[in-house]
Amino acid sequence: MSSIDGVGAGEQVQEHLSALAAAIDGLTACDLTGLSDGELTSVMQQVEKSLRRAGAVGHRLIVETAERSLPGKLGHKSVNKLLIAVLRISAADASARVTAAKSLGTWHALSGQPLPADLPETAAAQRDGNIGPDHARAIRETIRKIPHAVSSTDVTAAEQVLAELARSATPEDVEKAGHELLAHLNPDGNLTDERDRKxxxxxxxxxxxxxxxxxxxxxxxxxxxxxxxxxxxxxxxxxxxxxxxxxxxxxxxxxxxxxxxxxxxxxxxxxxxxxxxxxxxxxxxxxxxxxxxxxxxHRGLPVTTILTMTVDQLEQQTGVVTTASGGIVPIKDALKLAERSHPVLVLFDHNGRPLHLGRSKRLATADQRLALIAAEGGCTRPGCDAPATMTAVHHVHDWSRGGVTDIGALTLGCDGCHALIHDGPGGWKTVTAPEGTEYAGRTEWIAPPHIDPEQKPRVNHRHHPRQLLERARRKANARREAGIRERGGSWPRRDARGEGPAADGLP
Structure with missing residues (x-):
């Protein structure tokens, strides 16, 4: 069990705390009005990264407090009660911090040997300042829902993929990707358990x-x-x-x-x-x-729900599908809905884009809109979660400037995001990802300089969690292989649920 040794350690901690307080005092007194738009957003990002890293320090403090049995010594029934009394925080906040420390903190055996965290990749991402408490919570909730019948190797791999995804995505993206991951790991389990729903x-x-x-x-x-x-x-x-x-x-x-x-x-x-x-x-x-x-x-209302599914899902009848409103429906329920609906078949190319549907008029046809709903899933501006039912069809290149109403030149955008596209200060731009790129054919949005000084074209992954998982899986594999090369081998560790040794590897 770790502890602070002597006065020297205490002085070292106080030195760091004094430097931290001085830095915060300095930032508090700084005149922010002199910053450019780009500098202001950069400062926001750096402060957020530091706050996230500070959360990892908080986990260490909670671990040390628990392992010293400090609550009992000070007359408190639990670590939660001690945090409430010492920090004057809410019971909900104290509970959230202790829960996070249990899965992300480094605890110790009775011999003093450090134990790997239950969610090691998630803990590492927080120490790097790449993820915050909401990211970690989304990962933890997904791992918690994985049935015990799933192998430790797959559980460990799932945590690695989600942690890698969280480094570049929002907590909502991680949560949505978690649903896809659960459907992949347990296609006939909790998500499609008809008895539970009944x-x-x-x-x-x-x-x-x-x-x-x-x-x-x-x-x-x-x-x-x-x-x-x-x-x-x-x-x-x-x-x-x-x-x-x-x-x-x-x-x-x-x-x-x-x-x-x-x-x-x-x-x-x-x-x-x-x-x-x-x-x-x-x-x-x-x-x-x-x-x-x-x-x-009549027996009921006609079905007007738009469902998107793959041929594999149709043949295997497992997993979940999405609706145009962003909802999630188990495949078996989706097929029940389809029995009473008017089927529409849309064919896609290898990049997931609908094949040509063009016209010479400005307004898109109903068929084009259906194809876009199936391909895009919702508003295409990065970070926007507006479902397809809350969007309109827009030209990637403005119609008044020669844009065409062909399926490859159309996209979905909600009213708020479409209003951001203009030539004035702070205006966004849209382009189509060229052939040969990772997301060829998808609509890319270019943010104004005050949001992204590099003005790098980006796509919205919010409605495509499978693509997010695939990209995160590749990055996690690369990171793992690089780590093995540096170590010259590998070692066993607990899986993401903290149960038994798990082999390294991703499915």
Whole structure:
């Protein structure tokens, strides 16, 4: 069990703390107004990296506190209670820190021998300052959900891939890629367990309260969620179905009877939250359903969900697929939906791009939009998670400047991101990745200099978690091979769940 030896160690720690305090004092007193846009964003990145590395120091302190049994000595029942008392942090924060230290910290055997971290690659990425607490939490939650039947080698490999991905992606990217990884490791397990979904499904209506409001809670199965998403995408649009705005259009936003100018004006006046818009849309949809007579003459609403799946998934009937609204549906449920839907076949080239669908007019066809939904999955600006149902078809090269309405020259973009494309200061640009590059045919966005001084073209991986995992796997393999060459061999270690020795290697 490690400890601080003598006064010399204490003085060394105090010296570092004094330097840290002096650096923070200096940065606090600095005049930031003199920084250029590029310098300001660079400073933000450097400060964030230092804060992330400081988190690794926090893990060491928690480990030392626990291994010394310090809470008991000071009259606290647990490390959590000690942190709350000493640091004056919330119980939730204390719990999160202790949980992170358990999986990322370096603990010791009774002999004093250091033990490898449960998530060694994740811990290394945090020490480097490349990932933060949310990245680590997403990795930890994914590893926790891997069944014990999966081999230790695969669990270790999964942690390496996710940690490598986290170094260059957002926590949301890691979480989404984790779903894909779980589906790969356990295609017929928890994610596609129909018995669990049957048991959990349900909608509960509570008693009306003093305001005559009724609380609602429950769980929708993947099929019900996939049916609800496209309804909310059209009926819960800002400006639509607002019961407190007499001029608000009712019904679906894309109905030909809806006045575009009236809708735009209503959207500008709409102050409802997303939850309130969803409520009003749900209420209006129920009203329309009851008034349509369909309940008395038809078994249900027609399916309008757009599902994207590969031929392999169709043949093997395992894994998960995505909807145009960004939802995840187990393949078996997706096939149930497809039984009652109108099938549309879209063929792709080797780069994952749809084959030619062109026209001479400015507006894209419905078929082109379907092809783009299958290929892009959502807004293509890097980092944006807007699903395909919240996007419009846009020209990569502006139509007014000679752009064509061919499938290879079109992309999906949400309204907010598309507004960022302009020639003025701070404007973004879009191009198509050339042949021979890693993501040939994909839409690349070029950020303005204040965001990316290098103005490197980038693609959005948020809707393509499999590509993220593949790229991270290659990097993790390269990093592992380089480490083995430096060590001149390899050694056994615990797997990512902290159970038994695991062999090095990636599947």
């Amino acid at each position: 048991r959990l499904r349900g909608i509960r209506l509570g008693r009306q309260d003093k305001n005559l409001m009724t609380p609602i809670s429950g769980h929708l199965d993947p099929e019900a969620r996939a049916l609800l998403d496209p309804i909310l995408a059209k009926w819960a649009r800002p400006g639509m179905n607002n019961p407190y705005d007499p001029e608000s259009p009712t019904g679906a936003a894309e109905h030909p009877g809806v006045d575009r100018d009236q809708l735009a004006a209503a959207a500008g006046r709409d102050t409802r939250t997303t939850a309130q818009r969803n409520h009003d849309a749900f209420k209006e949809a129920l009203r329309a359903l009851l008034g349509s007579g369909v309940l008395g003459s």
